[in-house]
Amino acid sequence: xxxxxxxxxxxLFASAxxxxxxxxxxxxxxxxxxxxxxxxxxNGVNVALVAFGLRLSANASGQVFVLMVMAVAxxxxxxxxxxxxxxxxxxxxxxxxxxxxxxx
Amino acid sequence: xxxAVFAGAATVALVxxxxxxxxRNPIYxxxxxxxxxxxxxxxxxxxxxxxxxxxHVLVYTGAILVLFLFVIMLLNLRDxxxxxxxPLAVRILVAGLCAVLFLVLAVPISRDPSLREPLSALTPGDxxxxxVGRVLFNxxxxxxxxxxxxxxxxxxxSMILAKKTLKV
Numbered sequence: 001x002x003x004x005x006x007x008x009x010x011x012l013f014a015s016a017x018x019x020x021x022x023x024x025x026x027x028x029x030x031x032x033x034x035x036x037x038x039x040x041x042x043n044g045v046n047v048a049l050v051a052f053g054l055r056l057s058a059n060a061s062g063q064v065f066v067l068m069v070m071a072v073a074x075x076x077x078x079x080x081x082x083x084x085x086x087x088x089x090x091x092x093x094x095x096x097x098x099x100x101x102x103x104x
Numbered sequence: 105x106x107x108a109v110f111a112g113a114a115t116v117a118l119v120x121x122x123x124x125x126x127x128r129n130p131i132y133x134x135x136x137x138x139x140x141x142x143x144x145x146x147x148x149x150x151x152x153x154x155x156x157x158x159x160h161v162l163v164y165t166g167a168i169l170v171l172f173l174f175v176i177m178l179l180n181l182r183d184x185x186x187x188x189x190x191p192l193a194v195r196i197l198v199a200g201l202c203a204v205l206f207l208v209l210a211v212p213i214s215r216d217p218s219l220r221e222p223l224s225a226l227t228p229g230d231x232x233x234x235x236v237g238r239v240l241f242n243x244x245x246x247x248x249x250x251x252x253x254x255x256x257x258x259x260x261x262s263m264i265l266a267k268k269t270l271k272v
Contacts, residue, residue: 004222005107010151011213013114017121017144019206024125027198029187032130032176036137039168040121043144046160050151054229055219060236063156064244067236070163071251075258077168081175082262088179089268095187 010051017044031087031094035080042073106223110150117143128186134172141165150223153231 017040024037046066053062088094117140124136141164148157189195213219240248 003107004224005110005150006220006222007226008213008216008219009110009114010147011219012210013110013118013147015206015209015213016118018209019202020118020121020125022205023199023202026202027190027195028125029189030130032172032179033125033127033133036130036133036172037125039137039164040124040140043141043164047144047147047151050148050153050156054151054153054223054226055221058227060153060230060239061243063153063231063236064240066156067159067240068244068247068251070159071255074163074168075254077171078258078262079265081171082265085175085178085266092185093187094179094181094185098187 007051007055011048014044014048014051017041017047019044029096031084031096034096035077035084038080039073039077042069045069106150110147113143113146113150116140117147128189130176130181130186131173134169134176137172138165138169141169148231151231152229155231155233155236 021037021039021041021044024040025034028034028037046069049062049065049069051062053060053065056062084094087099091098093099120136120139120143124133124140127133127136142161144164145157145160148154148160190198
């Protein structure tokens, strides 16, 4: 039997995308790139939701969940970028390490 | 055929995601993120979700990525304003942690034999506008309305936050 793609491969792809996004969130200090990596993590979750939806349910529930995640991602990125603009205006930096006035 | 398309799209998506998290300048990151998003849309097509693939391209590349590019151009960061990055040792350590995270996610699902059924053996999914719309408005009507409230709040919030007169 030739190699055929299965749900497992989609889930592995989703996990890899999530892990790469997590690296971007943890290892980068540029606020813009941290936000982009968050989008990457949400993408990984979306792929997993659609793959499980195809595997487990006859209707399109998994895809509806992905629509909700996309709406939340859009809201998150709008607010996040507004905060980045506001921070840059007051402090002239996008480095997360310069934003420590709450750490005492 | 689907196997080849998935393999190609997944490889390009992962490579461009890696390039995206390692670029220093956010504008290059944004372009690699664009490549990655388009490949994820192709993966949605392989997963028999054409409506979702179209919405993914519209929302992620059409709205979110354009918003990122607007903000990058608005800030117009010079090289010294990009900030510093962690030293190489810290980055390698975090990369190791993320590899562990991947293994924690991947090893349990690899052990489940029921996930190894080929895609062609599953019941074909219905990802048409009609199928998604029926589930969305019949079963998840309340959640749909709540999401619209969330988007309005986010829109107002971002407008207030980005105002010039905001005093911190």
